[in-house]
Amino acid sequence: MTSKAFALLSGGVDSTTALYIAMEQFAHVEAISIDYGQRHKKEIEYAKKTCAKFNLKHTILPISGIVPKTMLTDTNAQIPNVSYDEIKGVSPTYVPFRNGLMLAALASYASGNLPDDIVEEHALFFGAHAEDAKNWAYPDCTPEWIGAMGNAIFIGSYYRLRLHAPLMWMRKDEIISRGEHAGVDWVNTWSCYAGGEHHCGTCPTCKARKQAFLQADVTDPTVYEN
Amino acid sequence: MTSKAFALLSGGVDSTTALYIAMEQFAHVEAISIDYGQRHKKEIEYAKKTCAKFNLKHTILPISGIVPKTMLTDTNAQIPNVSYDEIKGVSPTYVPFRNGLMLAALASYASGNLPDDIVEEHALFFGAHAEDAKNWAYPDCTPEWIGAMGNAIFIGSYYRLRLHAPLMWMRKDEIISRGEHAGVDWVNTWSCYAGGEHHCGTCPTCKARKQAFLQADVTDPTVYEN
Numbered sequence: 001m002t003s004k005a006f007a008l009l010s011g012g013v014d015s016t017t018a019l020y021i022a023m024e025q026f027a028h029v030e031a032i033s034i035d036y037g038q039r040h041k042k043e044i045e046y047a048k049k050t051c052a053k054f055n056l057k058h059t060i061l062p063i064s065g066i067v068p069k070t071m072l073t074d075t076n077a078q079i080p081n082v083s084y085d086e087i088k089g090v091s092p093t094y095v096p097f098r099n100g101l102m103l104a105a106l107a108s109y110a111s112g113n114l115p116d117d118i119v120e121e122h123a124l125f126f127g128a129h130a131e132d133a134k135n136w137a138y139p140d141c142t143p144e145w146i147g148a149m150g151n152a153i154f155i156g157s158y159y160r161l162r163l164h165a166p167l168m169w170m171r172k173d174e175i176i177s178r179g180e181h182a183g184v185d186w187v188n189t190w191s192c193y194a195g196g197e198h199h200c201g202t203c204p205t206c207k208a209r210k211q212a213f214l215q216a217d218v219t220d221p222t223v224y225e226n
Numbered sequence: 227m228t229s230k231a232f233a234l235l236s237g238g239v240d241s242t243t244a245l246y247i248a249m250e251q252f253a254h255v256e257a258i259s260i261d262y263g264q265r266h267k268k269e270i271e272y273a274k275k276t277c278a279k280f281n282l283k284h285t286i287l288p289i290s291g292i293v294p295k296t297m298l299t300d301t302n303a304q305i306p307n308v309s310y311d312e313i314k315g316v317s318p319t320y321v322p323f324r325n326g327l328m329l330a331a332l333a334s335y336a337s338g339n340l341p342d343d344i345v346e347e348h349a350l351f352f353g354a355h356a357e358d359a360k361n362w363a364y365p366d367c368t369p370e371w372i373g374a375m376g377n378a379i380f381i382g383s384y385y386r387l388r389l390h391a392p393l394m395w396m397r398k399d400e401i402i403s404r405g406e407h408a409g410v411d412w413v414n415t416w417s418c419y420a421g422g423e424h425h426c427g428t429c430p431t432c433k434a435r436k437q438a439f440l441q442a443d444v445t446d447p448t449v450y451e452n
Contacts (some may be wrong), residue, residue, distance in 0.1 A: 063289070096337030097382050100330040104323055111322030140382040148377035155374060156323045156366040 002117060004028040005164075006110040007125035008102060009058075011047035013209060014127035014167055016189045017179035019050065021166045022125040024182060030057040032109060034102045036095070046190040053185065061105045099128065099140035100149065103163070107153045110161055122161050124153065129167040129175055131208070143168055172212035180218045187221050201226040228343060230254040231390070232336040233351035234328060235284075237273035239435060240353035240393055242415045243405035245276065247392045248351040250408060256283040258335060260328045262321070272416040279411065287331045325354065325366035326375065329389070333379045336387055348387050350379065355393040355401055357434070369394055398438035406444045413447050427452035 005026035007019040010033065022029050033047045044060065051058035106124055114122055132141035139145060150163035167175050179186070191209045194200040201210065201224030213220035231252035233245040236259065248255050259273045270286065277284035332350055340348055358367035365371055376389035393401050405412070417435045420426040427436065427450030439446035 095334075097330055097334040097379070100378060100382055101327075101334055104326040104330040108321075108323040108327055136384065139384055140378075142381060145378055145381040148374050148381060151374035152326060152366075152371055152378060153323070155368060155371040156326055158362065158365055 002028070002115045003120045003122055004030065004110075004114065005123040005125055006106060006113075007031050008106055008127065009033050009047045009050070010127075011043035011045070011050070011188075011190050012127075012205075013172075013179065013184075013186070013189050013191060013212070014129055014175055016047075016050055016127075017175050017182065017184055018125045018127035018164075018166055020179060020182035020184050022123065022164070023054065026123060029054075030059065030113075032106055033058065033060045034105060035060055035062045036098060036101065042192075042195060043190045046188055049188040050185070053188065059109065061109060063101050063105055097140060099126070099138075099145075103149055103153065107157060107161055111157055114160060121159070123164045124161055126163060126165045127167055128165050129170050129172065131172055133168070141168075172208050173215035176212045176216035176218050180216070191222075196225060198223045198225050200224070228254070228341045229346045229348055230256065230336075230340065231349040231351055232332060232339075233257050234332055234353065235259050235273045235276070236353075237269035237271070237276070237414075237416050238353075238431075239398075239405065239410075239412070239415050239417055239438070240355055240401055242273075242276055242353075243401050243408065243410055244351045244353035244390075244393055246405060246408035246410050248349065248390070249280065252349060255280075256285065256339075258332055259284065259286045260331060261286055261288045262324060262327065268418075268421060269416045272414055275414040276411070279414065285335065287335060289327050289331055323366060325352075325364075325371075329375055329379065333383060333387055337383055340386060347385070349390045350387055352389060352391045353393055354391050355396050355398065357398055359394070367394075398434050399441035402438045402442035402444050406442070422451060424449045424451050426450070 003026055005022040005028065007015070007022045007029060009015045009019050009031040019031060031047065031051050033044050035044070048058060103124065103126060110122065110124060128141035128146060132138040133143065146163065146165050146168055153161050153163050170178065191205040192199040193203045193205055199206050199222050206224065209222065210220065210224070229252055231248040231254065233241070233248045233255060235241045235245050235257040245255070245257060257273065257277050259270050261270070274284060329350065329352060336348065336350060354367035354372060358364040359369065372389065372391050372394055379387050379389050396404065417431040418425040419429045419431055425432050425435070425448050432450065435448065436446065436450070
């Protein structure tokens with residue numbers, strides 16, 4: 001068994017949980033973080049903590065310079081305080097085709113780092129979930145998009161790389177439950193978009209994080225400023 | 227009519243022909259070249275010539291640094307002299323998931339450069355052709371891959387960007403015929419992988435170029451060293 005899993009790790013709750021699931025299912029796991037010029041680079045520091053804990057190979061791939069300026073990459077922009085429930089249609093924090101770029105970079109990297117055998121199937125892990133997809137907030141998290149992109153990756157890799165999105169049908173609280181079951185060390189995850197020392201507690205992802213722990217009935221070890 | 231076409235332009239025969247087709251079909255056309263660390267950067271100089279001729283906006287997006295080293299990006303590698311006909315299975319010049327990266331970068335760029343209306347459909351133009359797809363030489367040029375990636379782009383752009391691959395069922399000589407009909411100025415195209423002052427005439431793409439002009443019965447204005 002030489003199958004490898006390559007997990008896209010932002011350092012947030014979702015991708016960290018997806019990484020833990022990859023570790024349950026694959027003996028050989030690497031983590032890849034993408035630097036797309038995000039303002040919340042702090043996430044990557046948290047990704048490093050999780051990788052250090054398990055001694056996982058961790059690679060950072062830069063794609064900044066090709067991603068258009070949006071709320072998440074423009075340091076002058078004001079981030080609106082809206083939660084998932086308030087978003088109808090395009091999220092103000094949508095980075096156009098960001099996940100397409102990230103998965104293409106991951107597929108390209110993984111293709112160049114596979115064992116020599118041509119029989120084994122390998123995996124890309126991606127932490128998109130149902131609330132990202134809801135109301136088309138992030139179209140590149142929808143089941144339809146994941147199916148299409150998964151096909152492109154499977155074909156483009158000669159059927160060697162399958163896209164795994166184990167959270168695609170889960171709400172945030174289900175992810176917390178699943179992650180807790182997998183033993184995720186939540187203090188090594190970061191969600192906040194504001195970029196302070198602690199989680200701000202008021203930005204959309206902080207709100208979603210707080211609420212998810214409550215709904216999952218899991219103790220939230222996060223320090224919030226508000 | 228404010229529909230825009232964004233054409234991926236390498237400066238080669240195929241993408242230049244695809245660009246001319248885009249200009250036949252769309253009033254507003256921009257060209258985008260991708261710098262993926264290719265050794266034959268000369269191609270981009272030829273892309274610039276075509277854009278200058280028509281006064282097209284031309285943007286170069288860098289994705290080098292995330293593409294694995296292969297024959298086409300490693301300046302120390304020897305390029306094998308094999309033609310399309312000799313390739314069975316993976317081409318020695320295959321850059322893993324290169325077209326996925328290029329189209330993801332193009333989709334992301336285009337999404338950030340669309341007119342404000344939300345009704346019009348816009349286009350990405352991509353010059354993949356039937357000989358690239360044949361025998362799985364380049365899996366990311368196959369109709370199956372183009373369908374999958376086109377779906378991902380369509381969904382990820384809220385149905386605003388459709389992937390056009392007008393050459394996907396054409397052989398090289400059919401492309402030369404089609405390009406000649408569209409008025410392509412062939413001296414502004416570059417095919418050679420070797421990177422000399424003139425086309426070497428012996429690398430796989432030079433061979434394919436020569437043969438295609440012959441088969442199409444179109445005068446080949448290219449200067450070849452051999």
